[in-house]
Amino acid sequence: MSPVEKEIVRRKLAVIVENLKALERIKDMTDEAYVEDLYKRKATERFLQELIEAAIDINIHIIVQTGSTAPDDYFESFIKIGELKIISKDLADKLAPSAGLGNHLVHEYDILDYSLVLSAVRMAGELYPGYVKEINNYIT
DSSP states (O other): OOOOOHHHHHHHHHHHHHHHHHHTTTTTOOHHHHHHOHHHHHHHHHHHHHHHHHHHHHHHHHHHHTTOOOOSSHHHHHHHHHHTTSSOHHHHHHHTTHHHHHHHHHHOGGGOOHHHHHHHHHHHHHHHHHHHHHHHHHHO
8 A cells, every 4th residue: 555646636636727717608508509519529529538537536546546456447447446445425416417528528528418518618617626625634
């Protein structure tokens, strides 16, 4: 078991916070306005992808550094971080499906449901600030 490298975690948390701020401009868009703006769609997809990947990186880093085995998949990384009481189990359960969205953004970008992406932006704005807070509390 190794100590959690706090600077790595802080750097990843900064990515999440920065991307949440960028997504603030998108959350109130209508589906129609979102679909019509190619640049905002592509930027939104990238912001979400980076945000989710940063959280997964944090999860895996902490899980492994605490001596637990690495999770089998990204979804499981959220479940496991909740089981380890790094973040609340309730929050972990709510965030776990975002791992699937990350996979869609990377691998199924050509068939994305835009209303699903906009819903994910709103969900990220509601849930990820709590994730940042709980991870920060854990490393301090």
